[in-house]
Each structure stands twice: as C-alpha cells, then as structure tokens.
Amino acid sequence: MTVDIEFGDDGLVPAVAQDADSGEVVMLAYASPEAVERTHETGLAHYYSRSREELWQKGATSGNVQRVREVRVDCDADALLYLVDQEGGACHTGHESCFHRSIESVDADGAGATAGVRTVGERVFDPDEVYE
Amino acid sequence: MTVDIEFGDDGLVPAVAQDADSGEVVMLAYASPEAVERTHETGLAHYYSRSREELWQKGATSGNVQRVREVRVDCDADALLYLVDQEGGACHTGHESCFHRSIESVDADGAGATAGVRTVGERVFDPDEVYE
Known part of the structure; x- marks a missing residue:
C-alpha cells in the first residue's frame, strides 16, 4: 500500500523524533520530500531547517546524530514520527529532549x-x- | 520563569500527544492560544481543528478523551507535548495511535x-x- 505524504503549503510536514529505547519525545522539526527520502536512504534523521532554508542532517555539526530505526506516518499522512537512537542529547541547550x-x-x-x-x-x- | 509561546503565521502551534504510561506517541494536532488555556484549565486536551476551524476538545464526540498530566514546551517555544492518559484509542480509525x-x-x-x-x-x- 502506498500513501502520498501531505506536505503543507510550505512544502513541509512536522516530524516528531522519539527515542526508540526510552520512549522520550526528543524534538519536533519539519521535513521536506528530500529530507524524508534522505532519512530513508541513509538511516540518519534529516529535516528541513525553516530558519536556514536548507536540508539539514541532525547532528551534522554537533555529532548528536539520530539513527533512525523506523519512520511512521499518521492517519492523515500529514505528520511523521521518527523512532531513533539518539546520540548524545537532541537539544542545542544540552538536554536530552527539546521538551525539557x-x-x-x-x-x-x-x-x-x-x-x-x-x-x-x-x-x-x-x-x-x-x-x- | 515565563515564555511566550510562538504561534505560527496561522496562529497555531503543533502539539504532540504522548500516552504518559505506555510512552506511545498517539497523535499530532494543532493548538491555538485558547486551546492551550482550556487544556490547562480543564485537564482535558484541547486543540484547534484546522479543517473545522474551531476549538476542539479531543474525545468530545467519541468519548476517547485525553486527561492531561503535564504539558511541556520545547526550547524554541514553538511546539508542545501533551502527556496524557488516553481513553480508548486516539485515532479515528480505531487504532490506539494515529501513527500506526x-x-x-x-x-x-x-x-x-x-x-x-x-x-x-x-x-x-x-x-x-x-x-x-
């Protein structure tokens, strides 16, 4: 079965990242079609940075990459869930989760x-x- | 400490609902200022329906309400996490999670x-x- 992912007017869908082991929700960011494809191909979480306006591999600078075990899509196909192994912490403040x-x-x-x-x-x- | 929640151009922030016991991410929806306030005041998850263009208490029709234990805000203050006790299942398809x-x-x-x-x-x- 296939589904067309419903990108918003800005061409993006929200993507929630959850630590696959601890269950902690570590961040919410946005994905472009290319980010979804790169995530699937590489097994590393990719997003689209709305502020920098570019494809973004999480952890490319910090080393705190997210190894993606599975990507899920919701019932309306307009949100994604990345189940990840989080290296270090997800948040730029030093916390494991951005929701701290x-x-x-x-x-x-x-x-x-x-x-x-x-x-x-x-x-x-x-x-x-x-x-x- | 206080933070101003950063609502988007459409006046909404994405809100992720997570089952507080199982850790399962059950849905992603959007919240208006009023939805955030009503959630805090009532202890029941409220969102703003973008399709119906109205405040929406999750489960008002189905009975599958979300009792909110805690609401978290992320580092950029532009996303929320509702930690909930989910009555029944969250998804209109009958699944516990919309991410099925x-x-x-x-x-x-x-x-x-x-x-x-x-x-x-x-x-x-x-x-x-x-x-x-």
Whole structure:
C-alpha cells in the first residue's frame, strides 16, 4: 500500500523524533520530500531547517546524530514520527529532549499565550563543548 | 520563569500527544492560544481543528478523551507535548495511535513524496460503534 505524504503549503510536514529505547519525545522539526527520502536512504534523521532554508542532517555539526530505526506516518499522512537512537542529547541547550520545560500556568489572550514554566530533566552534555 | 509561546503565521502551534504510561506517541494536532488555556484549565486536551476551524476538545464526540498530566514546551517555544492518559484509542480509525503505519519505501520528487507503508499495531476499538 502506498500513501502520498501531505506536505503543507510550505512544502513541509512536522516530524516528531522519539527515542526508540526510552520512549522520550526528543524534538519536533519539519521535513521536506528530500529530507524524508534522505532519512530513508541513509538511516540518519534529516529535516528541513525553516530558519536556514536548507536540508539539514541532525547532528551534522554537533555529532548528536539520530539513527533512525523506523519512520511512521499518521492517519492523515500529514505528520511523521521518527523512532531513533539518539546520540548524545537532541537539544542545542544540552538536554536530552527539546521538551525539557513543563508548563505550570497559562495566560492567553486572543493572539498569544504566555506560559509559566519549570525546567525538568538534566543536561546530558555541555553545549559550549559541542557547538563552536 | 515565563515564555511566550510562538504561534505560527496561522496562529497555531503543533502539539504532540504522548500516552504518559505506555510512552506511545498517539497523535499530532494543532493548538491555538485558547486551546492551550482550556487544556490547562480543564485537564482535558484541547486543540484547534484546522479543517473545522474551531476549538476542539479531543474525545468530545467519541468519548476517547485525553486527561492531561503535564504539558511541556520545547526550547524554541514553538511546539508542545501533551502527556496524557488516553481513553480508548486516539485515532479515528480505531487504532490506539494515529501513527500506526510504518514507512517501508520512499519515492520523492521535488514537490512531494509517496511512501510504501505497512500497518503496525492493532485496533483497540471499532470506529463504527464510536462515531455516528
């Protein structure tokens, strides 16, 4: 069976990366058609950087690569799940997961929301030693 | 410490729902400021439906609600993680997770990608009995 992946108006789909062993959700980024193909071909997680506007192999700079065991697609084919072995930590702050802040309060108005947060989880590497 | 959640041009952020016990990533949807606030206030996962263009409490129709233990925000404050107790299954197809298809091949061109997929995981409910 085949499915056409539904890329958004920007040509991208959100891709969630989950540590295949610990189950921790480590990051959410975006994938282009080329990123999905390169991920499948190389077994290393690729994304598309919206800020740098380029294909991006996770860990190419830091060494904190994601070896992809499996990629799943959701029922609407508009989101991906990468099941990965995460080298080092996923987050540029040195944490294993980019989701290392817990929301304790929410103050929303029509256009936005401010959250009171508390950091959870420890750093697993020193970003000053990894990123130049 | 407070952070301003970074909603996109469409006023939404992606929100990943993960079963807090099993660790399974069950769905990805989008949240508006109001959805984030309602989730925090009620302890039940709320999203914003892009197709119906309205605030949406997960499970309001099906009964398959998500009781939210914790909400996390990522390092860029542009994605959320809902840690939930999932009643029934998350997916309208009857599966526990919307991510129940594994990608086995990828054929990409510049604008899109077609994936060969295989269904993984069992149905946990019969959608014909839940959705009218």
